[in-house]
Amino acid sequence: MNGSHLGEALHAYVDNELSVERALEARAHLVSCTRCQKDLEEVRALRSVLQRTLKPAEPSAAFLRQLRHSVRQADPARWRRRVARTAWVSGPLAAAALLVVVALPSFGPPASDMTGEVVAAHLRSLQAGHLTDVESSDRHTVKPWFQGKLPYSFSVRDFREQGFALEGGRLDYVGGQPVAALVYRARQHAINAFVWPAGATRDTAPRWESRTGIHALHWVADGMAFWLVSDVGDGELERLASLMRAPPS
């Protein structure tokens, strides 16, 4: 391979994995190099095929039940702790019941644990049929839907072209208060964007929190609190955050 071409670095460029400096160099090279332009087009075409066709595994309810069962069998403390809380639910209900159990421990108690609350809300939203109350990729449909349901308004934008398709919105409850949840989709991963008035809090830069492998990115801007919650790679959440924080073009 000719050393002057991007080669493997082209992939890191497409994946947003180059340092700012090297990404700028790559971009400058791409302006004048038709071969690398063509390679770039190929990588992007392939990635879009993969993202359209690769489907995540969907563990069956029976398998999840079996998984829990075997872990419980291996729990050395199971006799001490056993509480009669595991009345088995069968069939499709089992998966839902599982999620509730998963979400419960971090939900409810201290209002100061906002990360736990939004992560719990995120997990609840992934239960079948409860991701969106209003399902639309049109922000002119989603935004008015919240009017009258919430005592505040906020901007709703679609970032489909940047890889974050608006799927709709939902009324959710965090800390006992009704809040807006916008739903974006990055490939097969759902991202919840929670928005509510931040009160007197000053603006803050995005900050990471993480619970049980679910990432949450939080910031305050113009009196509104924002939480992005998802299991996508943290780089993706940061990218969505910077899109949302950028002024509308």
Next chain:
Amino acid sequence: MDPPSAEEFERVALPHAAAALSLARALVRSDADAEDVVQEAFMRAFKYFRGFSGINPRAWLLSIVRNVGYASLAKSQRAEPVETFDEERDPSPSPWSSEERPETPEAALLRAVDTEAVQAALQTLPTEFREVVVLRELELCSYKEISDIAKIPIGTVMSRLSRARKLLHTRLSEGRASG
């Protein structure tokens, strides 16, 4: 201190069951075997849960799934075509950069490719390539996460991913060309 309970473990691990199963499926290439791999990986993870740093449970679990998956491949006589390779000694066979590419626009060529074709093409790749493709394109892992899961340097993540994509592209293009 009490040892961690099954409940605590489930709270941390179960949200990643689908990711675990996706990776296992990519490694062992059979749904039933993949479930076995995930089940064993969860048992093992629970056993070592006390030593877990708490930082990135998904990456931690996936690295265990990967170990169990490879062990299962090594055991099964349905022996993988052992396509190990050495990035340094064996630089890109690079269909990507060859000059005699078909002139058809890539997008048009690949547009009609469906899930089955992609699965079939993926199956022909060496295990090390299948896993980076699934971790990156399906699980949206960063290079750092892939490096942690597969225990390889970030530079190797980049080179495996680039070679995996080149190979996939070639297989898919061949598939399209031959009908």
